[in-house]
Amino acid sequence: MRERPTPAALVERARAGDPRAVARLISLVEDGADELPAIAAALAPHAGTAQIIGLTGAPGVGKSTTTNELVRALRARDQRVGVLAVDPSSPFTGGAILGDRVRMQDHALDPGVYIRSMSSRGHLGGLSAATPQATRVLEGAGCDVVVVETVGVGQAEVEVASLADTTLVLLAPGMGDAIQAVKAGILEIADVFVVNKADRDGADATYRDIQGMIGLGEREPGEWRPQVVRASAVRAEGIDDVVAAIDKHQAWLVEHGELQIRRERRAAAEIEAIALGVLRERIGTLRGGELLPGLAQQVATGATDPYRAAAELLDRLDT
Amino acid sequence: MRERPTPAALVERARAGDPRAVARLISLVEDGADELPAIAAALAPHAGTAQIIGLTGAPGVGKSTTTNELVRALRARDQRVGVLAVDPSSPFTGGAILGDRVRMQDHALDPGVYIRSMSSRGHLGGLSAATPQATRVLEGAGCDVVVVETVGVGQAEVEVASLADTTLVLLAPGMGDAIQAVKAGILEIADVFVVNKADRDGADATYRDIQGMIGLGEREPGEWRPQVVRASAVRAEGIDDVVAAIDKHQAWLVEHGELQIRRERRAAAEIEAIALGVLRERIGTLRGGELLPGLAQQVATGATDPYRAAAELLDRLDT
DSSP: OOOOOOHHHHHHHHHTTOHHHHHHHHHHHHTTOTTHHHHHHHHGGGTTOSEEEEEEEOTTSOHHHHHHHHHHHHHHTTOOEEEEEEEOOOTTTOOOOOOSGGGGGGGTTOTTEEEEEEEOTTSTTSOOTTHHHHHHHHHHTTOSEEEEEEEOOTHHHHHHHHHOSEEEEEEOTTSOOHHHHHHTTHHHHOSEEEEOSTTSTTHHHHHHHHHHHHHHSOOOTTOOOOEEEEOBGGGTBSHHHHHHHHHHHHHHHHHTTHHHHHHHHHHHHHHHHHHHHHHHHHHHHHHHHTHHHHHHHHHHHTSSOHHHHHHHHHHHHHO | OOOOOOHHHHHHHHHTTOHHHHHHHHHHHHTTOTTHHHHHHHHGGGTTOSEEEEEEEOTTSOHHHHHHHHHHHHHHTTOOEEEEEEEOOOTTTOOOOOOSGGGGGGGTTOTTEEEEEEEOTTSTTSOOTTHHHHHHHHHHTTOSEEEEEEEOOTHHHHHHHHHOSEEEEEEOTTSOOHHHHHHTTHHHHOSEEEEOSTTSTTHHHHHHHHHHHHHHSOOOTTOOOOEEEEOBGGGTBSHHHHHHHHHHHHHHHHHTTHHHHHHHHHHHHHHHHHHHHHHHHHHHHHHHHTHHHHHHHHHHHTSSOHHHHHHHHHHHHHO
16 A cells, blocks of 8 residues: 655655646645645745635636636746636535536646636635645645636625735726626626626627626725726636736736735634634534534524624633 | 614514614615614524425516515415525625616505615625525515515525425526526426426427426426426416415425425535634634735645645634
8 A cells, every 4th residue: 555645755756847736735725634734844945936816707707718718828928827617506516517518628738727617516616625735735836826717696796805815806898787796796796897798789789788886886095996897708808908907907906015015914714714713623522412402493493592602612711 | 862772672663664774674684784683583493484485587577566466366265475686796896786676666655565785795606604594584584485586697596496395497588498497407406397487489489398308307306396387477367377386396395395305405504614714714813814914825836736725724713
């Protein structure tokens, strides 16, 4: 029987360009393996070396085609690129329906590109809990840019924004009006809007609508004003403008000290989530796993209330 | 200066049919007031007296019209009804865009109906954290049925299902195909599908599609098979069938002991969320609020990793 490589050895092999080591690390991270702390420790020295780009939008706006073209553009200037395609589909089945990921096979033979699909099992409606760690794996593997692509539904797009340095929101003509954009809260998360399928009817209206909405927003002096870019990813048109908008935002982040702020905020959220995960587990094991169900029964029958029950839980946790 | 009524007095007045007391209680709950534990204690004796119905669906499927007609049907059999319309719009602005809630004014003068809109501020992408407590307020106020209506985007529809005894998912012809339904995970959460706008083109196809998808699902013997009902809420057609499907599901819940299971599961989630909220607050105040940001800074620079940082946080929390 062969010995399993240590997390540190895997990270070393990943840095040396072994795609199987990268795949193995992401799988370990995705499975929530016991090695997670050791992997995180081995990746720590490489923290902050990659630029993280979030890419989100409704189904059908052309996310994977755009990601594909974006990867091509970044490769053209010799950047190593990682892609995490997170599918926040069904939180129950854990099954990722990844559709036309096949288009990404353009880059399948390029050793400077890692592409990984992840489902979001175990994480209701949002990105996988493993996504931040998977991003760190790709960063540790030497990627200069990591693109996190996810379907823009509810929670997921908010989470991708909190994960990314720069968030792209894709729109397409006829996919819903600007009011829907506001409803989904994407005006607050987008650093760059990409009006994709710009050759189609209605693209100008979509462009104007979103510019109008951005104009309505109040902004402090020096605050970032979301860029709006037209593109047609299937025709490989406008991608340079997308890259230019990303670069402009990146420069703004650095200039305003915002890059550091975002990364520390992200780290704080990550630490807190890990700590709360541990606490949740401890809560689940109190009194042999019987305390919480017992209290829940009392709340359901009205013998106690949720606040008193929570207080009892916390008392137990403290002792 | 008048004395503010105690939570117990407010609950008493709410039970006596004072709509202002109900409104005041929900506002307190929504604001996360210090009175929350006292309110919860005063409401506890009434736990489990209301039937909770979740109603969700994509924008434009006719949720508020359907809710309106559902309320009318329940009132016709003399049930007191509460409606919570939760808008999980923008998690950032906290602003609820409630659109055509005006149609609900059909019931504005009916003392047997409480209608309340809530935004979902402070709760990313999902239902308001206050929603379970607001449900309890309406239950405590003597509502026989509480309808929780929310836009079906991502997290929110999953949460409404975890809150409800019976979850209705509204579909409409041409609003997206069955694959989208699966992607959103609604097949797992719906107890009853309502194909609304059943007079429109494509309604039969939507009906067949969803029946087909349900047929594909594996089911244990005795397990609930989601019902599919056609309706046209604007024409007030098919609402009796919707009510019949709800009644059938309610009977199934009781017969299979599932009602108790769901309610205890819900209570457990509520208790856990309250306890974790307290723990999160404690984490935020460690070392004068400086510990987490300090650790985040170290993680961002690679001086430590998120797991080691979380362990340090937990050590501090324990002492």
